[in-house]
Amino acid sequence: MGQTLEVRSRKATNVTLPADVYEAGKALELNFSRVFEQAMREAIRAERGRRWAAENADFIAAHNEFVEQHGLPLAKHRMF
Template sequence: MQTQSVPKKPTNLSLDQALLSEARSFGVNLSQAAEAGLRLAVKEAKAEAWKRENAKAIEASNAWVEEQGLPLEKYRLF
Protein backbone atom coordinates (compact mmCIF):
# COMPACT_ATOMS: atom_id res chain seq x y z
CA MET A 1 0.00 0.00 0.00
CA GLN A 2 1.43 3.35 -1.02
CA THR A 3 0.92 6.30 1.29
CA GLN A 4 0.39 9.83 0.06
CA SER A 5 3.08 12.33 0.86
CA VAL A 6 1.69 15.18 2.92
CA PRO A 7 3.51 18.32 4.00
CA LYS A 8 5.12 18.00 7.43
CA LYS A 9 5.74 20.76 9.93
CA PRO A 10 8.60 20.55 12.43
CA THR A 11 7.22 20.70 15.95
CA ASN A 12 8.75 20.75 19.42
CA LEU A 13 7.27 18.39 22.00
CA SER A 14 7.93 17.83 25.68
CA LEU A 15 7.92 14.12 26.46
CA ASP A 16 8.48 11.91 29.47
CA GLN A 17 12.26 11.37 29.52
CA ALA A 18 12.10 7.69 30.51
CA LEU A 19 9.47 6.95 27.86
CA LEU A 20 11.54 8.75 25.24
CA SER A 21 14.64 6.73 26.14
CA GLU A 22 12.71 3.46 26.03
CA ALA A 23 11.15 4.32 22.67
CA ARG A 24 14.58 5.14 21.23
CA SER A 25 16.03 1.88 22.60
CA PHE A 26 13.41 -0.03 20.60
CA GLY A 27 13.93 2.05 17.47
CA VAL A 28 10.49 3.62 17.57
CA ASN A 29 10.07 6.33 14.95
CA LEU A 30 9.03 9.21 17.19
CA SER A 31 7.44 11.29 14.44
CA GLN A 32 5.32 8.38 13.22
CA ALA A 33 4.34 7.38 16.75
CA ALA A 34 3.39 10.94 17.71
CA GLU A 35 1.41 11.39 14.51
CA ALA A 36 -0.44 8.09 15.04
CA GLY A 37 -1.28 9.04 18.62
CA LEU A 38 -2.40 12.50 17.57
CA ARG A 39 -4.59 11.04 14.81
CA LEU A 40 -6.26 8.78 17.36
CA ALA A 41 -6.76 11.65 19.82
CA VAL A 42 -8.31 13.84 17.10
CA LYS A 43 -10.59 10.99 15.98
CA GLU A 44 -11.80 10.47 19.56
CA ALA A 45 -12.30 14.23 20.08
CA LYS A 46 -14.35 14.45 16.86
CA ALA A 47 -16.51 11.51 17.96
CA GLU A 48 -17.16 13.11 21.34
CA ALA A 49 -17.97 16.47 19.71
CA TRP A 50 -20.40 14.74 17.32
CA LYS A 51 -22.13 13.02 20.27
CA ARG A 52 -22.46 16.34 22.12
CA GLU A 53 -23.72 18.17 19.02
CA ASN A 54 -26.28 15.46 18.24
CA ALA A 55 -27.33 14.53 21.78
CA LYS A 56 -30.81 16.06 21.48
CA ALA A 57 -31.55 14.28 18.18
CA ILE A 58 -30.32 10.97 19.59
CA GLU A 59 -32.44 11.41 22.72
CA ALA A 60 -35.49 12.26 20.59
CA SER A 61 -34.94 9.22 18.38
CA ASN A 62 -34.53 6.94 21.37
CA ALA A 63 -37.67 8.35 22.99
CA TRP A 64 -39.65 7.78 19.78
CA VAL A 65 -38.48 4.15 19.60
CA GLU A 66 -39.37 3.67 23.27
CA GLU A 67 -42.91 4.94 22.59
CA GLN A 68 -43.51 3.51 19.13
CA GLY A 69 -41.14 0.56 18.88
CA LEU A 70 -38.90 -0.15 15.93
CA PRO A 71 -40.64 0.53 12.60
CA LEU A 72 -39.82 -2.87 11.07
CA GLU A 73 -39.68 -4.87 14.30
CA LYS A 74 -42.23 -7.44 13.08
CA TYR A 75 -39.73 -8.53 10.41
CA ARG A 76 -36.84 -9.11 12.83
CA LEU A 77 -35.57 -12.68 12.97
CA PHE A 78 -33.89 -12.27 16.38
Protein backbone atom coordinates in the same frame (compact mmCIF):
# COMPACT_ATOMS: atom_id res chain seq x y z
CA MET B 1 3.61 -2.11 -11.79
CA GLY B 2 5.43 0.04 -9.25
CA GLN B 3 4.11 1.32 -5.98
CA THR B 4 2.71 4.82 -5.84
CA LEU B 5 3.95 6.77 -2.85
CA GLU B 6 1.53 9.20 -1.32
CA VAL B 7 3.16 12.58 -0.82
CA ARG B 8 1.81 14.56 2.12
CA SER B 9 2.83 17.95 3.31
CA ARG B 10 4.55 17.64 6.67
CA LYS B 11 4.82 20.18 9.46
CA ALA B 12 7.67 20.06 11.96
CA THR B 13 6.71 20.32 15.61
CA ASN B 14 8.33 19.91 18.99
CA VAL B 15 7.02 17.48 21.57
CA THR B 16 8.18 17.41 25.16
CA LEU B 17 8.19 14.01 26.84
CA PRO B 18 9.15 12.78 30.27
CA ALA B 19 12.77 11.57 30.16
CA ASP B 20 11.83 7.96 30.95
CA VAL B 21 9.34 7.82 28.05
CA TYR B 22 11.89 9.29 25.67
CA GLU B 23 14.61 6.88 26.78
CA ALA B 24 12.32 3.84 26.56
CA GLY B 25 11.18 4.83 23.07
CA LYS B 26 14.74 5.38 21.91
CA ALA B 27 15.88 2.07 23.43
CA LEU B 28 13.11 0.29 21.51
CA GLU B 29 14.02 2.18 18.32
CA LEU B 30 10.49 3.50 17.94
CA ASN B 31 9.80 6.02 15.22
CA PHE B 32 8.63 8.97 17.32
CA SER B 33 7.02 10.78 14.39
CA ARG B 34 5.05 7.72 13.31
CA VAL B 35 3.92 6.87 16.85
CA PHE B 36 2.91 10.46 17.55
CA GLU B 37 1.06 10.75 14.22
CA GLN B 38 -0.90 7.56 14.91
CA ALA B 39 -1.75 8.72 18.44
CA MET B 40 -2.83 12.15 17.17
CA ARG B 41 -5.03 10.62 14.47
CA GLU B 42 -6.75 8.47 17.11
CA ALA B 43 -7.14 11.43 19.48
CA ILE B 44 -8.60 13.54 16.64
CA ARG B 45 -11.05 10.77 15.70
CA ALA B 46 -12.14 10.35 19.33
CA GLU B 47 -12.55 14.10 19.91
CA ARG B 48 -14.56 14.53 16.70
CA GLY B 49 -16.83 11.69 17.83
CA ARG B 50 -17.23 13.21 21.29
CA ARG B 51 -18.09 16.62 19.81
CA TRP B 52 -20.53 15.10 17.32
CA ALA B 53 -22.30 13.26 20.14
CA ALA B 54 -22.46 16.44 22.24
CA GLU B 55 -23.79 18.50 19.32
CA ASN B 56 -26.43 15.87 18.54
CA ALA B 57 -27.34 14.88 22.12
CA ASP B 58 -30.87 16.32 21.88
CA PHE B 59 -31.64 14.40 18.69
CA ILE B 60 -30.14 11.19 20.08
CA ALA B 61 -32.22 11.49 23.27
CA ALA B 62 -35.41 12.18 21.27
CA HIS B 63 -34.73 9.23 18.96
CA ASN B 64 -34.05 6.90 21.89
CA GLU B 65 -37.26 8.05 23.59
CA PHE B 66 -39.23 7.41 20.38
CA VAL B 67 -37.79 3.90 20.06
CA GLU B 68 -38.59 3.16 23.73
CA GLN B 69 -42.19 4.26 23.25
CA HIS B 70 -42.86 2.87 19.77
CA GLY B 71 -40.17 0.26 19.12
CA LEU B 72 -37.97 0.17 16.06
CA PRO B 73 -39.78 1.51 12.97
CA LEU B 74 -38.98 -1.53 10.80
CA ALA B 75 -38.86 -4.16 13.57
CA LYS B 76 -41.52 -6.30 11.86
CA HIS B 77 -39.13 -6.85 8.93
CA ARG B 78 -36.23 -8.09 11.06
CA MET B 79 -35.03 -11.61 10.30
CA PHE B 80 -33.33 -12.16 13.69
